[in-house]
Amino acid sequence: MSKVKPGDKVAQFQKLMKTKMSTMAIQAGQECLEADPSNDEVRFALSVCYFESSDYHASLNLVEELISRKPDDQRYLYQASHCCLRSGFRDEAIGYAKRFEKHVPLERALCLYSDIYERNGMLGEARECVDRLEAIDTLKRPIYLRFLKSRLLIQEKEYGAAIDALNAAIEVCRASTEVEQSENLLAELHFSLVKVYDRSGDYDKAWAAAEAAHAAANYPKWSAEAYDRRNRGMIELMTPEFIKSLAVSSETAECPVLIVGNPRSGTSLMEQILSMHPQVSNAGELSVSVLMQQRLQFMTDSFLSWPECLIDMRQDDVNALAGMYAEATRRAAVGGGTHISNKVLTLQYQLGFLSVVLPNAKAVNLRRHPLDNCVSCFTTNIAGSGHHYAGDIENLGKAWISRRKLQDYWPTVLDMPILELHYENLVANQEAETRRLLEFLEVPWNDDCLQFHKSSRVAATISYDQVNQKMYTSSSGRWKRYEKHLGPLIDLLEDYL
Numbered sequence: 001m002s003k004v005k006p007g008d009k010v011a012q013f014q015k016l017m018k019t020k021m022s023t024m025a026i027q028a029g030q031e032c033l034e035a036d037p038s039n040d041e042v043r044f045a046l047s048v049c050y051f052e053s054s055d056y057h058a059s060l061n062l063v064e065e066l067i068s069r070k071p072d073d074q075r076y077l078y079q080a081s082h083c084c085l086r087s088g089f090r091d092e093a094i095g096y097a098k099r100f101e102k103h104v105p106l107e108r109a110l111c112l113y114s115d116i117y118e119r120n121g122m123l124g125e126a127r128e129c130v131d132r133l134e135a136i137d138t139l140k141r142p143i144y145l146r147f148l149k150s151r152l153l154i155q156e157k158e159y160g161a162a163i164d165a166l167n168a169a170i171e172v173c174r175a176s177t178e179v180e181q182s183e184n185l186l187a188e189l190h191f192s193l194v195k196v197y198d199r200s201g202d203y204d205k206a207w208a209a210a211e212a213a214h215a216a217a218n219y220p221k222w223s224a225e226a227y228d229r230r231n232r233g234m235i236e237l238m239t240p241e242f243i244k245s246l247a248v249s250s251e252t253a254e255c256p257v258l259i260v261g262n263p264r265s266g267t268s269l270m271e272q273i274l275s276m277h278p279q280v281s282n283a284g285e286l287s288v289s290v291l292m293q294q295r296l297q298f299m300t301d302s303f304l305s306w307p308e309c310l311i312d313m314r315q316d317d318v319n320a321l322a323g324m325y326a327e328a329t330r331r332a333a334v335g336g337g338t339h340i341s342n343k344v345l346t347l348q349y350q351l352g353f354l355s356v357v358l359p360n361a362k363a364v365n366l367r368r369h370p371l372d373n374c375v376s377c378f379t380t381n382i383a384g385s386g387h388h389y390a391g392d393i394e395n396l397g398k399a400w401i402s403r404r405k406l407q408d409y410w411p412t413v414l415d416m417p418i419l420e421l422h423y424e425n426l427v428a429n430q431e432a433e434t435r436r437l438l439e440f441l442e443v444p445w446n447d448d449c450l451q452f453h454k455s456s457r458v459a460a461t462i463s464y465d466q467v468n469q470k471m472y473t474s475s476s477g478r479w480k481r482y483e484k485h486l487g488p489l490i491d492l493l494e495d496y497l
Helices: 006-018 022-035 040-052 056-069 074-087 090-101 106-119 123-134 142-155 159-175 183-199 203-216 224-237 240-245 267-275 288-300 308-312 315-332 347-357 370-378 393-413 423-428 430-441 447-454 478-485 487-492
Strands: 255-260 280-282 339-342 362-367 418-422
Touching: 006 022, 006 040, 022 040, 022 288, 040 056, 040 074, 056 074, 056 315, 074 090, 074 106, 090 106, 106 123, 106 142, 123 142, 142 159, 142 183, 159 183, 183 203, 203 478, 224 347, 224 393, 240 347, 255 267, 255 347, 267 280, 267 339, 267 362, 267 423, 267 430, 267 447, 288 308, 288 315, 288 347, 315 347, 347 393, 362 393, 362 430, 370 393, 370 478, 370 487, 393 418, 393 487, 418 423, 418 430, 423 430, 430 447, 478 487
Parallel strands: 255 339, 255 362, 280 339, 362 418
Antiparallel strands: none
16 A cells, blocks of 8 residues: 655645544644644644644644744734633733734734633723724724624623624625635624524524524534444443453553533533632643544554454553543643543543543533523534534434433443533532532532632633623523424424423
8 A cells, every 4th residue: 555645644634624624634734743743834734723623722732832933923923822812821812912913913913902801801901902993994804893892792781782783794794705704704793693682682583693603604514324323333332341351551640530511511610610629620622532542543553443443452552542641631731730621522422432541530421401502502603613513403403312322321331430410400509519529529628619700711612701700590491592493402302301
């Protein structure tokens, strides 16, 4: 068999990036970088891939290496600022923004500052940036200004003004052919309308805005049958006998905490609560487990593909995988604690694999009412982050059921300690459920965990303006506001209601 040429690998990597297949693109990018470590364009593109897959720490590590060689490159500084912002490093994000400001027109710097300030609740500073942008006569990004202004107006609860600004931006966006007015920006504008209509109580308009957002986006085709076949295949393979036959890592220095849940099920809230404890560090959404999975076939030189190649995994292989995970958490973990949380959304599929790579791990099986969970997924832009099933209400229900079956299966076959925790119980009985969580992790009680909303770190998700508030219960039962739109979904999920 002929070897793949380096140029062909780069072309494959670029193709995967364009089609937004982030997980596969990361693997291809890593291979390109290993073949040519001096290729800074590949390194930067890989940083973008990690960012798009929500592994902001890995993205930041790559771009900071680039900045060490080219400290004035505006692309690198902009990327680093956004990585720090999404990782919760507010001061570092502002620091990179100040360096970025020295090399670009004032307009671009003000847009970046406004984004940072708004996401961190610094509304006065964000307002000053927006006012300065509006005063610039030669503004080149008027639609993005309207987007920033609408986000600020929503935070200020000026809902009528926010709706007017968003509708004006949408009309201009639809009529424009410029790159800035891509379908991604149009979708984001519609999703902002969802938020403001929902908060102002106009639920029919909120649902219509969500449908318009999904219609504006250009998602790759998603197959419910293929997705369920993959998940069922994992369950069928991972019998108790098969799991006991696997090599188990002898590397057990760290204490991983795996937060297992669906998108929009409360994983960010859970991470924020745990991050307030001095013995717990959070690593966000680590993509390393996907890379471990993808590399295993080559490490074992197996004729079998994933996941069947697990049977050929030797002691040295599983120890090497444990080392990969430890290195990733070392570079990503914030806080210096002995327990390191990971809330990557592939954990439901990978928990059996990780039980032998991380034998001292503990998992939290986080659950949320299925209709609340699905409504939240449909009305926020998780489809733009790779969850392409979320753009169709029936596909969303099918994906939820398939993931639920995995979540229900692992406690029946794994020796890994797994705590069952419900989002609704957590928000209704915060202290009792937090005590139960900390007892499960075997760390002492700490009052700071009840003050998670005072964290200086902004959760790196689209729920940033929710988890940095005090605990509230308004998200429970939210589906009832949209019940008239949920007929097919209710029928699909009937057995779980």
